[in-house]
Amino acid sequence: MDMPIAAIVALAAGTLAFRLAGPLLRDRVRLAPRLEALLATAALVLLFALVVTSSFGGFAKPAGVVVAGVLAIRRAPFPVIVIAAAATTALLRFIGVP
Amino acid sequence: MSVVFILMAMRSISRTALRDIALVCVADAIVGASFGAIAVSGGFDPWVPVVMSLIVFAGGAQFAAIGIVMAGGGIIAAVATGLVLNARLLPFGFAVADVVKGRLAGVHLITDETVAFALKGRDARERHDYFWTSGLALFAAWNASVVVGALAGSVIGDTDALGLDAAFPAVLVALIMPALADRGARIPVLTGGAIALAASTLFPAGVPVLLSLLGLLARPKET
Secondary structure (H helix, E strand, C coil), rough: CCCCCHHHHHHHHHHHHHHHHHHHHHHCCCCCCHHHHHHHHHHHHHHHHHHHHHCHHHHHHHHHHHHHHHHCCCCCCHHHHHHHHHHHHHHHCCCCCC | HHHHHHHHHHHHHHHHHHHHHHHHHHHHHHHHHHHHHHHCCCCCCCCHHCCCCCCCHHHHHHHHHHHHHHHCCCCCHHHHHHHHHHHHHHHHHHCHHHHHHHHHHHHHCCCCHHHHHHCCCHHHHHHHHHHHHHHHHHHHHHHHHHHHHHHHHHCCHHHHHCHHHHHHHHHHHHHHHHHHHHHHHHHHHHHHHHHHHCCCCCCCCHHHHHHHHHHHCCCCCCC
């Protein structure tokens, strides 16, 4: 299996550029408070979209994530939320749910 | 060097926050070990997952790139997909720019988890401490575990059986849920999630997440 170092460096360089743009530009321009609030909301929107898209596949995984969501709304402690999600998915798979 | 940074960053961090960060490190370490193992058992030399983790440091893009090459999709498709997946780091960079403060090390630590931790902070100091502590701890845990996985190779079993693939979205849900108590955030977030869900039936990985930003148009007007 071949993965040239150049390909890994290209992926790393592009990724660094995405990461660098915000901190670089923000140091130079002063943003209005409203725009700052918009950027924080944008990050939340992206993180939730990541939750939705990475929960795909079968029934066991989305079920585990739904359990996490319910526990989070009920303000369960963080470890309880994460472990309950993994345990739900693992249990469902153990009894043969895809 | 980084130990000094961690100690400096921990000045005002609570025991609960440290426990949360430790748990995310454990979850990510298991995923990191499986990344190293999958890459090596798929035929890559051990240095490939190890170097990739150090200089890319973005789990989703790493899995996608390796997976596409293993499936015979080619190097260019692998890099392109990884970059589309990582395009979300651009708006993330703006959201945490104040805590990164232009330090290159901090820029490299911008990931889903560290941004979510930073957004949880109630003031500038807490945001700074959450970001740097979680970032340095996750960087250490992720890269160490990838090395272990790459060396252990196919010895590591099927982590899906442990439900660990549900742990990553669960971590993010737990981290962002408190912020959703605010209606101004909740409406665009839920709209964006619906858009991503619909878009994922049409577009390849990465694109639906970016399209979710359209949910920002649904923000309630400020009065």
